[in-house]
Amino acid sequence: DTGVSQNPRHKITKRGQNVTFRCDPISEHNRLYWYRQTLGQGPEFLTYFQNEAQLEKSRLLSDRFSAERPKGSFSTLEIQRTEQGDSAMYLCASSLLTSGGEQYFGPGTRLTVT
Amino acid sequence: GQQLNQSPQSMFIQEGEDVSMNCTSSSIFNTWLWYKQDPGEGPVLLIALYKAGELTSNGRLTAQFGITRKDSFLNISASIPSDVGIYFCAGTLSGTYKYIFGTGTRLKVLA
Numbered sequence: 001d002t003g004v005s006q007n008p009r010h011k012i013t014k015r016g017q018n019v020t021f022r023c024d025p026i027s028e029h030n031r032l033y034w035y036r037q038t039l040g041q042g043p044e045f046l047t048y049f050q051n052e053a054q055l056e057k058s059r060l061l062s063d064r065f066s067a068e069r070p071k072g073s074f075s076t077l078e079i080q081r082t083e084q085g086d087s088a089m090y091l092c093a094s095s096l097l098t099s100g101g102e103q104y105f106g107p108g109t110r111l112t113v114t
Numbered sequence: 115g116q117q118l119n120q121s122p123q124s125m126f127i128q129e130g131e132d133v134s135m136n137c138t139s140s141s142i143f144n145t146w147l148w149y150k151q152d153p154g155e156g157p158v159l160l161i162a163l164y165k166a167g168e169l170t171s172n173g174r175l176t177a178q179f180g181i182t183r184k185d186s187f188l189n190i191s192a193s194i195p196s197d198v199g200i201y202f203c204a205g206t207l208s209g210t211y212k213y214i215f216g217t218g219t220r221l222k223v224l225a
Contacts, residue, residue, distance in 0.1 A: 004156075031211065042118075042202050042215030043157065056212055091156055101145045101164070101206060103213060105156035 004106035006092050012112045013082055020078045021109045025094030032075050033103065034067055035091040036060065043091055049075060050097070082113045118203055120216035128224050133190040135219040137203030145206045146186040147213070148177050150199045157202055161188070193223050 005024045025032045035043035047057045051072040069075040095103040119138050149157035163179035174191045203216040
């Protein structure tokens with residue numbers, strides 16, 4: 001088991017461009033979460049999937065953000081028309097449905113919008 | 115977004131000292147998790163708590179799920195330099211699997 005992986009680790013983009021991040025959860029983990037973390041703050045919940053179903057979305061997830069988990073395995077988070085305020089660390093975490101809630105994080109993708 | 119209150123916000127301690135930090139909420143939580151995060155990395159799970167009053171240890175770390183279910187505590191005994199980092203609590207409200215994170219406690223250990 002190699003843990004949760006995220007790609008890319010760093011992304012620099014110009015304002016207005018679209019970006020897509022990928023998360024590969026721990027194998028057999030049913031739940032997959034996306035968080036955003038800005039400097040000096042704790043992670044803020046964006047959305048989560050149980051298998052391929054997106055069960056909850058935060059109000060932070062504006063219409064420029066979309067997440068998918070098409071086959072219940074890896075997930076992608078896309079940000080369209082990026083803004084400077086989107087600059088943050090985007091974290092993915094996964095957990096097993098039957099584990100009681102233990103959630104394991106990936107290393108994150110650091111997004112910088114110039 | 116909603117975040118839990120963690121205290122203290124930051125602390126400097128001498129190597130070998132014990133450390134205590136806590137996390138409080140105005141709402142009742144079903145689950146408490148404690149994480150440590152190093153700069154530029156994702157949080158690493160330290161301890162998970164599931165029942166009110168539960169006391170769980172992981173090496174030099176001990177965490178408790180508060181009786182009122184509105185708070186949790188983390189203690190680190192005999193701190194060492196590698197304990198440096200940011201410690202976050204996280205919890206779930208009843209009826210949801212969405213985790214709410216604390217504001218973090220920044221720990222610095224002086225050798």
